[in-house]
Amino acid sequence: MPDPSARRLWTAVLVCFVALAAAFSARATLGLVLPTWVGVFGWSRTGISAIGAATLVVMAGVAPLAGRLVDRFGPRVALGAGLSCVAIGCAIVAGAPDGTVLVLGFAGIAALGFGMVATHVVSTAIVQIAQRRRGLALGVATSGATAGQFVILPLAAWVISDLDWRWGFALLAGLALVLVPLLWRLLPPGRFGAARTAPAGLRRDVTELLRAPAFHALFWSFLLCGYTTAGIIEVHLLPYAALCGFAPLPSATAYGVLSAVNLAGMITAGWLADRVNRPALLAGIYLLRAASFLLLLQVGTSYDRLIVFAAAFGMVDYATVPVTASLVASRLGVGRMGLAMGVISSGHAVGAALGAFLGGALSDRFGSYAAVWWSGFALSLLAGWIVLPLLLSDRRPAGSPAPTAAH
Structure with missing residues (x-):
């Protein structure tokens, strides 16, 4: 008979893996659209690189807050909120009428999501639930950060090259949005395991x-x-x-x-x-x-x-x-x-x-x-x-x- 605790652990690993793959692929798409945005908006490469730097700054600021969120309310809330921000941010980029709105969508709202759907949040979730084979579970779950480059990012690249960069971001927004209810259903509410005691x-x-x-x-x-x-x-x-x-x-x-x-x-x-x-x-x-x-x-x-x-x-x-x-x-x-x-x-x-x-x-x-x-x-x-x-x-x-x- 299957071990319920093992099934619960590997379900969480799978959900976290897919969430990281989606968020990291959306973030990496900036590199794909850089040449296009240079032509469309007349920006320099330095200016577009500044969008990436601003995104990192927002992520650095939100990371401790996201960590505290998962300590208090569990990974379902943190990852769900993060994927929602990624979806909203990418949707804003897809429909942005000008460069200012685009920057707000990517380096503002989506960046909040990148800071929440991150390896430190996933690591905390897995450590809370895993009592055995913790290291292996951590390795598999966090490897979603790079796995998206084999499926999601090439798909986004194909859409951007054959259709338009806006459709590429619309695809990423849709993917993140679909994952929110899936994550909410598969991850249990509240803090896991040893972390059920409220933090100090x-x-x-x-x-x-x-x-x-x-x-x-x-x-x-x-x-x-x-x-x-x-x-x-x-x-x-x-x-x-x-x-x-x-x-x-x-x-x-x-x-x-x-x-x-x-x-x-x-x-x-x-x-x-x-x-x-x-x-x-x-x-x-x-x-x-x-x-x-x-x-x-x-x-x-x-x-x-x-x-x-x-x-x-x-x-x-x-x-x-x-x-x-x-x-x-x-x-x-x-x-x-x-x-x-x-x-x-x-x-x-x-x-x-x-x-x-x-x-x-x-x-x-x-x-x-x-x-x-x-x-x-x-x-x-x-x-x-x-x-x-x-x-x-x-x-x-x-x-x-x-x-x-x-x-």
Whole structure:
């Protein structure tokens, strides 16, 4: 007879996976429409890039609030509200009469949704419900962040190229809207499992987080994670490939390889988090990421080397997410995990914004991306060093249930 608790867990994993796939695909569509908007609205690429930066700022601001929301009311409310914002924002973009309304729709309302339908909210939901195989469940659920690039994003790209960019955003709005009642039906109401006890006051929780050495290790390492992934790689890898002489199609193919391996890397990291020492695993991921930047520095005009880098980096790209979430649960407590992951995810967004900006500034200053990739190498090493002190105090068996509050 099927285990009801296992069925409940994997239903939540599936719902969270699909929600992340929809939200991350909608966010990534900005890159698809960038050339079109340059022509339609007469904007510069810098101006459109500013829309992406503004989106990250809104996401950074809403992340702790979304985390607190899931702590108090459960993931159904947070994810449902987030998908509703994504649907409304994309619908506004689809029907925008001018650029001002378009920016409001994407960098305003949709960005609120991106900040709520995020890996930290999903991680909190899964940790609340999973008592066994927590790492694997985290890895599968959060891998939805990259999985949408294989189905939803290509579909949106086809609609944009064959019909119009407005129809592309209408498609994304419809998808997000359809998911809201589905999510509401499949996810149980309220907080899950150990988190059913109401969280303590916000001021007390924030004070205790700031006093915890583990919080600072995870916050600052995840900030550097944002710089080295969403900041310099997601924004600057394709322009770098163009400078190396690769055409758009092979460059996009290399990025597709990175995304495919990224999906496998997240699930593998989650599986390992149930079986090995988690601080050592997280430090190892950062060290392997540093090594991958050395491969990127050697690409030159060799497409084979670009593919090798894409595969190597993809394995450690988002792999930090399930491991970091598992450590937050065990070291800071499930009862305030949403708040903790929200603040830590804000750091990731800040790091990403810095990476996106400094990546462009350094490449303009030196005429190449070498300094950018060296910064990625150095900061990945630093992130690995920051989490090493957790090795001295993480004595729980890998994948063991976390306490409801940190002591």
